[in-house]
Amino acid sequence: xxxxxxxxxxNLSKSFTMHLxxxxxxxxxxxxxxxxxxxxxxxxxxxxxxxxxxxLKMLYGNYKIDAGxxxxxxxxxxxxxxxxxxxxxxxxxxxxxxxxxxxxxxxPRISALDxxxxxxxxxxxxxxxAHERVKELFTxxxxxxxxxxxxxATFSGGEQQRxxxxxxxxxxxxxxxxxxxxxxxxxxxxxxxxxxxxxxKQEGVALLGIFHDExxxxxxxxxxxxxxxxxPLDIVKGRSKNEDGQAx
Ligand SMILES: Nc1ncnc2c1ncn2[C@@H]1O[C@H](COP(=O)(O)OP(=O)(O)OP(=O)(O)O)[C@@H](O)[C@H]1O
Ligand SMILES: [Mg+2]
Numbered sequence: 001x002x003x004x005x006x007x008x009x010x011n012l013s014k015s016f017t018m019h020l021x022x023x024x025x026x027x028x029x030x031x032x033x034x035x036x037x038x039x040x041x042x043x044x045x046x047x048x049x050x051x052x053x054x055x056l057k058m059l060y061g062n063y064k065i066d067a068g069x070x071x072x073x074x075x076x077x078x079x080x081x082x083x084x085x086x087x088x089x090x091x092x093x094x095x096x097x098x099x100x101x102x103x104x105x106x107x108p109r110i111s112a113l114d115x116x117x118x119x120x121x122x123x124x125x126x127x128x129x130a131h132e133r134v135k136e137l138f139t140x141x142x143x144x145x146x147x148x149x150x151x152x153a154t155f156s157g158g159e160q161q162r163x164x165x166x167x168x169x170x171x172x173x174x175x176x177x178x179x180x181x182x183x184x185x186x187x188x189x190x191x192x193x194x195x196x197x198x199x200x201k202q203e204g205v206a207l208l209g210i211f212h213d214e215x216x217x218x219x220x221x222x223x224x225x226x227x228x229x230x231x232p233l234d235i236v237k238g239r240s241k242n243e244d245g246q247a248x
Contacts (some may be wrong), residue, residue, distance in 0.1 A: 004073055005035040006175050006206040007059070012082075014054055015232075027232035028054050032068065034225050036175065036206035041197060041220045044210050046227035052210045053102065055227065056177045059208070060099045061089040069168035071135055072096060072175065094122060098176040100168035102183065104160040106153040112138070113148050116166045123171065137166040141192055157184040176200060178209035182216055194219055 012032035018024040029051040035102050036042055040114055044052040057063040059070055061081055072079040074096045079088060093099075106116065116137065117130035125133075141162040147155060168176065178197075182190045190213065197220050200207060211217050213237045217224065 004078065005036070006038055006073045007036040008071040009059070009068070011036050011066040012055070012058060012065060012070060012073075014051070014063065015066060016057055016142045029227065029230040030232045032227075032230045036208055037205050037222070038174070039204045040222040041201060041209060041225045042225060043209040043217055043221040044208065044227050045217075045224050050227045050231065052227050056099070056179050056208070056210065060093070060097065060177055094119075096174055098168050098171060098173035100164055100176070100178045100181045102179045104152060104164040104167075106151060106160070108153065109151055111149045112143070112152050112155075112163045115152065115163060116170055117140065117173045119167065133170060134166065137170060138162075140196075142189055143168060145223060156216070158186065161185060162189065165193060165196070169200070172203070173205070175196050175208075178207060178211075180210050181190050182213060183210060190216060 007121070010033055013027075013030045015025050015027040018026060032055060036040065044055060046052060054063060058065045059081060061084065065082040068082060071078045072081055072092060074092050079092060081089070081092075104115075113131055113134050116134045117127065120130040120133060121127060135148070138145075143159060143162050147159060150177075152160050155163065161181065165181050168178070168181075182193050185193065194216060197207060197209075201220075209220075211220070
């Protein structure tokens with residue numbers, strides 16, 4: 001029997017309502033269909049502004065899903081992110097679904113070490129063990145030791161990005177979303193992240209990522225999905241909708 005996919009996305013749609021512009025509705029993606037596979041890295045491709053990050057944010061529960069379903073395998077159950085209760089979503093984020101956003105959300109006065117250790121502490125790991133694991137990751141990611149005990153608000157873009165990556169990779173989530181995790185990194189650290197992704201694949205994690213760098217894509221992508229295929233019909237070049245909303 002074929003194993004159930006860790007994440008099945010069917011007919012997902014999203015539009016934004018611009019309240020400051022008289023409620024103008026801007027459709028972003030329609031009929032998004034794909035599924036993830038354990039141990040594989042699926043990459044979302046397509047031009048800037050096409051809706052790649054919006055898809056990740058919908059799947060992580062940051063953006064409301066307008067239509068369609070996103071079924072995640074959470075332990076023995078399958079949960080639809082499109083209609084999940086907030087408390088369940090938090091449980092899914094804790095145990096099943098990891099996310100490395102494009103930018104680190106810094107918390108005033110909390111050190112880089114504690115920001116990255118936090119998800120482990122939530123899983124009952126002692127602070128001592130958690131800090132050891134964080135230090136290993138920081139060393140791997142070449143984050144200078146003098147920064148470890150400082151809050152990352154003043155770190156450079158690449159340093160913040162490495163803290164963010166460490167936080168997303170430190171736990172053993174079976175599904176991991178990555179929004180341009182290598183965008184601000186130099187060649188050496190990009191290679192480190194590529195190796196960390198390879199390791200996650202070997203551990204059976206299903207990854208969904210956005211990478212603009214062609215070399216990185218070539219080395220890690222098992223499947224590339226062109227998000228332009230999900231552009232709303234009324235903004236696809238050469239097509240328009242009539243007043244009934246039917247594609248003409
Ligand atoms: N919260 C929001 N409110 C209104 N519009 C939004 C919001 N988030 C995204 N958009 C719009 O949705 C579209 C898709 O944005 P998104 O960030 O998903 O693109 P992207 O494919 O990730 O682009 P990039 O490669 O530049 O990161 C853009 O036109 C953007 O302006
Ligand atoms: Mg984006």
